[in-house]
Amino acid sequence: MNIEGKHKFLASQEQIWDLFMDQKNLEKAIPGCEKMEEREPGKYDVLLKIGIAAIKGTYTGKIEVVDPEPPNRYRLLGEGSGSPGFVKGEATIEFSQEGQHTIVSYQGDMQVGGLIAGIGQRMIGGIAKMMAGQFFKKMAKELKSQQ
């Protein structure tokens, strides 16, 4: 499944790059992230507790920052599994300046499997988009609290 989107931040590209590279911000912004530990530089173990309404699940996973080209782009690899199913994905995150704003755009591919995919197939795309939206909203909040 394709996922893509973009968000605008009122800050310089360098500031946004730093914001996105800081593990503390990611830990706060990733929906349901309870724990995030750096195993090696750029490689993180994560524990996520996410869900919608009654559908709650705990996922353990890995996130990896690959091919960083500061301050323009990097690739993100991720995978996680839990009792309701598994998720695997990769995305390219790009930063570009537009006047006083920085545009963060992402494009990637996501696979969802297991029981959550079987019973939730109709809504997975929309829910993924919604969670990405939540992530960016929280990142914007972190940016604001740091300014």
Add this chain to the structure above:
Amino acid sequence: MKPSAFEYFTASTVAEAIKLLERYEDEAKIIAGGQSLVPMMNFRVAQPEVLIDINGIKELDYIRQEDDEIVIGALTRERDLELSPLVQEKCPILAEAISLIGHASIRTRGTIGGSLVHADPAAEIPLTIYGLDAKMRVVGPSGERTLEPEEFFLSYLTTSLEPLEILVEVRIPVLPQKTGWSFVELTRRRGDFYIVAVASILFMEKGGVCKEARICLGGVGPTSIRAEEAEKILAGQVITDELIEKAGQKAAEAADPESDYHASAEYRRDMTRVFVKRGLAEARNRAKGG
């Protein structure tokens, strides 16, 4: 798979149910008809530690008319609503929409309250309630409140119901005589969750003029969508085939569909156009008395 273990309580009044919610908070899930919850529990994508069974709250099972509203208790079974002479006469779009939910065996247990609180983006009842602009009455420890559809439905499977609140009643305005209406849906097989659905209501004036149109889209967003720009095209006009065509195209622009296993976003968007057209033609027919 089988459900994971849970504590089980029954409530025979709303007050009892709220007390149980207060005690167990977000460990607890209310079970009514169970037609949406139990599948999730059977697959263990939902694993509530506590189930509060409200099927015994008989005081929430009613259909009656109060002045110009049809008032329905949250625990009323879909099958009863479908077969109710009162609903068929005074709120026919709801009876029609409900008759398309799954199959009769599902509708025997499923409740109107359960369907609304579950807020599936491809469910018939939430879409129809949106189109009817019905109100949801909700009760919690600090009292009761009444919510409009836009306030009630937030997103996929998410309503603005607080954790300690219970939906108790739905209040539906009776449509004036000679109001045109239709409920049309696209499914691969009868009874499936729809790919796209459209609920249309045409309030008419003298001379075959449409005073106000409501075009409500389902399956093309996290909640139902009112195609307001499409509605404006019809307001104050005699509804011609040309206007229906324009409204269909405008409504497709209002859709916000995702692609999934069943249909691509492009297909859903185009089917929005097609089904708005079909729905409006059917509603116009009914308005004429056809």
Add this chain to the structure above:
Amino acid sequence: MAERRRITVKVNGVEYGREVDPKRLLVDFLRDDLELIGTHVGCEHGFCGACTVLLNGRSIRSCLMFAVQADGAEIMTVEGLAEDGKLHPLQEAFQEHHALQCGFCTPGMLIVTYELLRGNPDPTEEEVRLAVAGVLCRCTGYKQIIDAVIAAAPKMRGG
């Protein structure tokens, strides 16, 4: 494990009292606790209809109900159709018209068509189709089932 509950259910006219774990599904209770294995477990999420039984006179998916919720209820399963070893007219019609092959959906088919004919003694083919649409059959293509129901209708009317 949660506390077991004592429930009483009447199934096919016989009263049973049993203790169950709240998470016990009604279909598993019928099959494993009462050894009425006519009702089948298919999809376990309400789509296939193989688990359909009558509860207080109306058809339901027994995989979507917990046994504790059926306390005090009257249930009819497919075993309740035949009387003293004599097949019900519906069952006879199914047999004559080859309305089953593997037989997995058959209990569900019999229950929903029994419910149909009880409320609508002279259904149209369209009405029969609507009733059986809720039960998935992969073997017959539905035609023989519909023929069987149409053939059984007059027999059930006493004709």
